[in-house]
Amino acid sequence: MLTGLLRGHLPPHRRAVAAAAALQLVEVVTLLLLPTLNASIIDRGVIGGDHRYIVLVGGLMVLVAGLAMVAGVASIRFAARAAMGLGRDLRAALFSRVLTLSGRQVDTFGPASLSTRSVNDVQQVEGVVLAGLTTLASAVFICLASVVLGLRQDLQLGAALAALIPVIAVVIWFVRSRLSVMYGRLQSDVDRLNRIVGERLSGVRVVRAFSRDNHERDRFTATNTDLFAYSLRAGRLMATMFPTIALISNLATAGVVWLGASRLEDGAVGIGTVNAFVEYLVFITWSITMTTFVFLAVPRAEVSAGRIGEVLRTESELPEPASPACSAGPAGTxxxxxxxxxxxxxxxxxxxxxxxxxxxxxxxxxxxxxxxxxxxxxxxxxxxxxxxxxxxxxxxxxxxxxxxxxxxxxxxxxxxxxxxxxxxxxxxxxxxxxxxxxxxxxxxxxxxxxxxxxxxxxxxxxxxxxxxxxxxxxxxxxxxxxxxxxxxxxxxxxxxxxxxxxxxxxxxxxxxxxxxxxxxxxxxxxxxxxxxxxxxxxxxxxxxxxxxxxxxxxxxxxxxxxxxxxxxxxxxxxxxx
The missing domain is CATH 3.40.50.300 (P-loop containing nucleotide triphosphate hydrolases)
Incomplete structure (x- = not known):
């Protein structure tokens, strides 16, 4: 659902998306140069005692870091323009579609549900697109490039880095599949809660006239409690996942350090190389964590995209004529x-x-x-x-x-x-x-x-x-x-x-x-x-x-x-x- 919705409404913003992607590529390349430059300073400048080399390469690192910052800020601006523009277009499309629907079709969806779809659901899709353009693309670039650069410097250490990715991917897939079901129920509960609140506010005189305040309070409490329960279950699942990923990352870091020390004793690698691998591991861990945040938001966005698409695909029961006819008789008959x-x-x-x-x-x-x-x-x-x-x-x-x-x-x-x-x-x-x-x-x-x-x-x-x-x-x-x-x-x-x-x-x-x-x-x-x-x-x-x-x-x-x-x-x- 999410892919189809983006395929239909994101193309008008392809220039902003392309600019954001290109700038992220610049940011990633510059960030990945830093561990290599730092390793060079350690192996040649610090161990070799070449102070002039330390100054020159250190200055170059400052310039590279500055370029990464500028590219990152510009990328976020273009990504925000694309995501917010997409949200604007989706809200406009929903509003235009609702205006064409018959009264019976509007009642079928429900005013509260249509309002939630036009605001809350669109925000969910906006958020995922913004996170995807600002975080997901760069995280994937950094993760893959860190593994490739690590393999080029040392095959055994690089293989240790590469082994980390599928393990964490399995954890993310498991959590994401569970969250998809939960978020579908959550959005239904949000609709129901909005409907109850709307009915209570619009019918306050009737409720009080029949002394049904306790009944309405019980309806609200039941739905609110249900929403709380599912939100808590989703929160617990997410709370369990992040420590799990942190544990896997820490174990991987310890393994890379142990293996790097062994390789260092054998003279296969230098201190700078081991240090660069630790930095690559930090990059991989960061990219996986950021990717996790995005993937956790995707199930909710998919549910929201499906609800938005349901409205956009609904054809009016009262279609406009393909070739409208002009008056054939006296006006006002x-x-x-x-x-x-x-x-x-x-x-x-x-x-x-x-x-x-x-x-x-x-x-x-x-x-x-x-x-x-x-x-x-x-x-x-x-x-x-x-x-x-x-x-x-x-x-x-x-x-x-x-x-x-x-x-x-x-x-x-x-x-x-x-x-x-x-x-x-x-x-x-x-x-x-x-x-x-x-x-x-x-x-x-x-x-x-x-x-x-x-x-x-x-x-x-x-x-x-x-x-x-x-x-x-x-x-x-x-x-x-x-x-x-x-x-x-x-x-x-x-x-x-x-x-x-x-x-x-x-x-x-x-x-x-x-x-x-x-x-x-x-x-x-x-x-x-x-x-x-x-x-x-x-x-x-x-x-x-x-x-x-x-x-x-x-x-x-x-x-x-x-x-x-x-x-x-x-x-x-x-x-x-």
């Missing part, structure tokens, strides 16, 4: 032809055989009981879902073939559940119309019966809105959301039960403002209250996903039993036929 929709896994369709048409200047209402398919109907028109059968046309074109930009420009949706963002009132209103003037903002607020609300806030249009509009009431949030949609002046308005938090007086004022503001547009109003929709040009009655009535208020009272039942449930006394 909506038509449903024999529409059926069934949610995945559902036994029965949510909508069956729905036919509906809307024209500019027409006000159509949809009413029905809970689960009758009203919101599903709105979701089909704005293409949050595609019909199982039949077709939905906007501006005379099937929404599956219509240009996405034209579809969003044509429709103005006020959802059932309001959504406001952190920022000022003006920022929220301008979300769909960034160039709107303050005067236009006040006009939209006036039409939505929300001017007094904003005027009563400290700062007016510059008043701060907290996350989700938590510092406003439900009715105030609904009116600001309506004003935000009115500001766009779309050709089709879809109001999905967005008057539910308004009292009858305010609702009447909002309806009056909307009628004046949306007179030349097609308007679809979904509502539970009869008072909200009884003055519509046409009222469509849904029952169990089917249209069981269509007409004006008086016509439905006379001829639609379902509608009479709905009206009767909201009035005191018998309903006149």
């Amino acid at each position: 909506v038509e449903l032809r024999g529409v059926e929709f069934r949610y995945p896994g559902a036994e029965l369709p949510a909508l069956t055989g729905v036919d509906l048409s809307m024209r500019p200047g027409e006000r159509v209402a949809v009413v029905g009981g809970t689960g009758s398919g009203k919101t599903t109907l709105v979701n089909l028109i704005c293409r949050r879902v595609d019909p199982t059968a039949g077709s939905v046309l906007v501006n005379g074109v099937d929404v599956r073939e219509l240009d996405v930009g034209e579809l969003t420009d044509t429709l103005g949706v006020v959802p059932q559940h309001t959504r406001l963002f952190d920022g000022t009132v003006a920022d929220n209103l301008r979300f769909g119309e960034p160039a709107a003037t303050d005067g236009q903002l006040w006009d939209a607020l006036e039409a939505a019966h929300a001017r007094a609300v904003v005027e009563g806030l400290p700062g007016g249009l510059d008043a701060e809105i907290t996350h989700g509009g938590g510092n406003l009431s439900g009715g105030q949030r609904q009116r600001l959301t309506i004003a935000r949609t009115l500001l766009r002046r779309p050709r089709v308005y879809l109001f999905d039960d967005c008057f539910s938090a308004l009292d009858p007086v305010i609702e009447a004022g909002v309806r009056t403002g909307l009628r004046a503001r949306t007179g030349d547009a097609a308007v679809l109003v979904v509502a539970q209250r009869v008072s909200t929709i009884q003055d519509a040009d046409r009222i469509v009655v849904l029952d169990a996903g089917r249209v069981v009535g269509c007409g004006a208020h008086a016509e439905l009272l006379a001829g639609c039993e379902t509608y009479r039942d709905i009206v009767g449930s909201q009035l005191i006394g018998p309903v006149a036929r």
Whole structure:
């Protein structure tokens, strides 16, 4: 997974990667020259008593060490640029992909999991790439070169150095294979913990209203304890590995010194050569330790890369048309032809055989009981879902073939559940119309019966809105959301039960403002209250996903039993036929 992810997203940063690798090669070569130069000073300068040679070669060593430092710093800078650039690109790719997914697909992953993948998982991949470019490459170069240089100076001592590598490699492989399983469980626990915390914070009022604090605390504690247990197991495994590697390295050092002393007595090598071998052994031990750090991070990064790739490989259930069609009819028209929709896994369709048409200047209402398919109907028109059968046309074109930009420009949706963002009132209103003037903002607020609300806030249009509009009431949030949609002046308005938090007086004022503001547009109003929709040009009655009535208020009272039942449930006394 990690290799495939890097193969797909690292090439744009190949220049920085190449520069980092080249500079690391310079650093490694210069560092490996130091033991050879030091051995030469000992054998020729110290033992031979050549002080001038000591000064000259010592000065050369200072220059070589300085060059190694400069190359190392520059290499890290290029490596950081490549790794951070990769992280930026992955976050952008994830964000772009999530924007194309349907609401059902987002719910399948879960907002908490998508957030973790976009931040935590990307950081894991970033960290491994940075460590690989700054540590792994140079460590491998140093390790292999130390063995080669050692073999060139003395075959027996060099063989002792080479024998150290496979022993430590077996230890690293064993630990890495165990960690892969543990890190997969750890990331799942992190997702679950984020989800629990998010649910607890967003639903704090519900939790307290039902006195479920202890239940939520137990859920959190169980997941938190599970996360702790797996983290501890991984930590113990890592803690055991490093002393093991240190023990193997120390035994190897003792063996090289013992063998070097034996070779020195035989006159096969000089003191400088033995000293150089000890330095090579230090280099090998350092490189193996650094490589170990990287390899321990790889299992977690592989899990993270798999989770990132899972999102990036997910194709939207609502693909954009390869060749978008232009409008084939009057702007602002909506038509449903024999529409059926069934949610995945559902036994029965949510909508069956729905036919509906809307024209500019027409006000159509949809009413029905809970689960009758009203919101599903709105979701089909704005293409949050595609019909199982039949077709939905906007501006005379099937929404599956219509240009996405034209579809969003044509429709103005006020959802059932309001959504406001952190920022000022003006920022929220301008979300769909960034160039709107303050005067236009006040006009939209006036039409939505929300001017007094904003005027009563400290700062007016510059008043701060907290996350989700938590510092406003439900009715105030609904009116600001309506004003935000009115500001766009779309050709089709879809109001999905967005008057539910308004009292009858305010609702009447909002309806009056909307009628004046949306007179030349097609308007679809979904509502539970009869008072909200009884003055519509046409009222469509849904029952169990089917249209069981269509007409004006008086016509439905006379001829639609379902509608009479709905009206009767909201009035005191018998309903006149």
